[in-house]
Amino acid sequence: MGIYITVGRFFYDSYKRGKTLYAVTDKRIIIKKGGIKGQTVTLNIKSLQDISINEKPDGSGTITFNNNNSFPSFLGQSSWPGVKRTQAPAFEFINDVRTVYNLVIKQQIS
Template sequence: MPFLDPYAKEDLSIELFNGETLLWAAQPNPGFIFRIHDLFLTPFGIVLIAFGSFWLSVLNSGIFFLIVPGLFLVFFGIFLAAGRYFYDKRYRETAAYGITGQRIIIKSGVLSKRVYSFAIQTIKEISFTKGKNKSGTIIIGPKVSGRYTIGPGNTWSLGVPNLMEEIEDVKNVYDLIFEVRKKMKAERYNVEF
């Protein structure tokens, strides 16, 4: 039986077309997540904070145009070392994913909501990654080298809308997408599978 998270269902209901119903709706895992690239980005952020602080302590002469780069390094370092974890968490708290009989809907955004819609029949490639606890990420479309190392739920989204990340029971959701596609194909050609 497909899962319908009440918050995601309510959030996505205004995005549905007339006569369209949600078969599945959920939100990603809302907690803090430590990813493999954090092994590099967090220490790099700490180095930027240290270098920016050193820069500011040496330049206590008050020359404004020399203080700005130091402040930038400190603030960017704070973001890399800690801020992006909070942004990533907030991004996933506000995201909602849905599957209807025709399309996949991804609604996300921290400051403003964006809605992405993918017609299931036209998706050429779909894949998923699964963790030990059956949760994972569905990737809609082809993988691009490096694109998923800092994925959309992370603070470095770069506007990549085609991930349904950190969803529970990812394999069943993946299978549901193919069931919908199979049903659409059968209806199109009046064939029973």
């Protein structure tokens, strides 16, 4: 357990991210997460109320959808053991994030 906490979780997270797929259609946002317990999240693109972008200088970044998280902000992005925290759906660590963001906005208003 100690090895997983110190090192293994980073390898597992990298594995999951490598198996995650993102899609934008004219009606939906689709996030198909990889890993041992795969999960697919679909969002109606017309009903999204909060879309935020976090862009890095190299043009990569993250787009977060419907981030209505009421979890205390002083805890940041981490969670305490035993506390279930739901994370807002997001396209994480994508290249050319501004182009994808503009595509989502265009599909939302059309």
